Amino acid sequence: xxxxxxxxxxxxxxxxxxxxxxxxxxxxxxxxxxxxxxxxxxxxxxxxxxxxxxxxxxxxxxxxxxxxxxxxxxxxxxxxxxxxxxxxxxxxxxxxxxxxxxxxxxxxxxxxxxxxxxxxxxxxxxxxxxxxx
Amino acid sequence: xxxxxxxxxxxxxxxxxxxxxxxxxxxxxxxxxxxxxxxxxxxxxxxxxxxxxxxxxxxxxxxxxxxxxxxxxxxxxxxxxxxxxxxxxxxxxxxxxxxxxxxxxxxxxxxxxxxxxxxxxxxxxxxxxxxxxxxxxxxxxxxxxxxxxxxxxxxxxxxxxxxxxxxxxxxxxxxxxxxxxxxxxxxxxxxxxxxxxxxxxxxxxxx
Numbered sequence: 001x002x003x004x005x006x007x008x009x010x011x012x013x014x015x016x017x018x019x020x021x022x023x024x025x026x027x028x029x030x031x032x033x034x035x036x037x038x039x040x041x042x043x044x045x046x047x048x049x050x051x052x053x054x055x056x057x058x059x060x061x062x063x064x065x066x067x068x069x070x071x072x073x074x075x076x077x078x079x080x081x082x083x084x085x086x087x088x089x090x091x092x093x094x095x096x097x098x099x100x101x102x103x104x105x106x107x108x109x110x111x112x113x114x115x116x117x118x119x120x121x122x123x124x125x126x127x128x129x130x131x132x133x
Numbered sequence: 134x135x136x137x138x139x140x141x142x143x144x145x146x147x148x149x150x151x152x153x154x155x156x157x158x159x160x161x162x163x164x165x166x167x168x169x170x171x172x173x174x175x176x177x178x179x180x181x182x183x184x185x186x187x188x189x190x191x192x193x194x195x196x197x198x199x200x201x202x203x204x205x206x207x208x209x210x211x212x213x214x215x216x217x218x219x220x221x222x223x224x225x226x227x228x229x230x231x232x233x234x235x236x237x238x239x240x241x242x243x244x245x246x247x248x249x250x251x252x253x254x255x256x257x258x259x260x261x262x263x264x265x266x267x268x269x270x271x272x273x274x275x276x277x278x279x280x281x282x283x284x285x286x287x288x289x290x291x292x293x294x295x296x297x298x299x300x301x302x303x304x305x306x307x308x309x310x311x312x313x314x315x316x317x318x319x320x321x322x323x324x325x326x327x328x329x330x331x332x333x334x335x336x337x338x339x340x
Contacts, residue, residue: 032219039212043330047205050335057339068331072324079215079320087162094162098169102176109180 027081035078042071164314168321171284175325178280179332182273186333187340190268195337198263200254204334207250208326211285214243215323222316230304233312237296240319244289251282274333281329284322291315 046064049055055063076082076095084092217240224232255275258264265275295315299308 027219027222029220029223032216032223035219036212036216039215043205043208043212043327046331046335047201047208050338051201061336061339064331064335068327071327075215075320075324075327079219079323080317087165090162091165094166094169098172101173105173105176106180106183110183113184 027078031078035074038074038078039071042067042074160310161313161317164317168317171321172325175277175280175328178273178277179328182277182333185269185273186337188269190270192268192271193261193263194270195334195340198258198261199334199337201334201338203250203254204330207247207254208330210243210247210250211323211326214240214247215320217243218316218319222312225304225309225312228304230299233304234296234299237292237299241289241292241296244285244292244319248282248285248289251278251285255279277333278329281322281325284318284325288315288319288322291318 046067049060049063053060082091082095086092217236221233221236221240224236258271263271265272292315295308295311298311302308
């Protein structure tokens with residue numbers, strides 16, 4: 001938002017026109033502090049949840065995964081200054097492509113190997129399954 | 134006589150109808166794509182850890198090995214280095230060479246502290262007999278966390294190199310571009326670390 005207003009509402013910054021992309025890519029002091037404060041909160045809560053164990057393991061796992069995802073987005077916005085317009089949108093395209101590949105490889109590896117382990121159990125466990133088939 | 138020559142030069146090197154492309158204008162996108170490829174390397178290492186992370190082969194597991202207070206300290210070092218790098222970039226935008234160098238130096242110290250804590254952790258693990266060959270869990274752990282540590286090491290070398298460059302040549306366009314690339318690299322390492330402390334350490338303690 002601030003980048004847009006900077007681009008269109010502040011002609012007095014015209015002297016730095018050639019560095020316009022620079023400024024967009026560097027964010028502001030306030031932006032860095034917001035990102036930092038959010039990151040501290042999003043880091044402290046998962047550590048506290050795991051160390052103090054106020055919830056069940058499963059609930060804790062889900063919450064810390066959600067917090068990690070949230071913090072990655074916070075870093076992307078406030079530190080890496082990602083937006084849809086950076087580099088004419090190509091940065092975002094590369095990012096989305098990478099997220100898709102990362103998702104497929106992570107989920108695919110875990111899914112395939114989980115089933116591989118389940119289907120290659122030692123013989124004594126296989127007898128139970130043999131009864132079913 | 135001189136006017137036609139100037140026109141000729143302009144036609145040859147900077148056709149008026151085309152927009153002016155600054156030197157290195159595509160560097161940032163190229164560097165971003167490099168980072169995305171680095172992201173894929175880490176995705177593979179995370180997947181490997183996810184698949185092998187529960188194969189202890191009779192060796193010690195995460196609960197016996199990991200010390201969360203140490204990991205929390207480590208995490209705060211990296212997070213602090215991220216915001217101090219941000220301040221270095223703001224100083225660079227304002228054209229303050231001295232401020233840029235001071236904040237880069239502080240960033241480097243936080244990075245070195247992170248690395249020192251990680252090496253301390255590794256040496257403690259190895260002294261306890263938890264070496265990479267002990268189990269598939271430890272092999273994948275050392276590979277994933279070690280690769281991140283190597284990235285931080287190269288980041289620090291790069292940072293010191295740029296500090297020398299900035300001190301000698303000032304905040305010239307080339308140095309600004311280099312600092313922006315390192316900025317992306319440094320913040321990206323912090324993003325990867327979020328995955329490491331969540332997926333490896335915190336989830337490990339829950340198993």
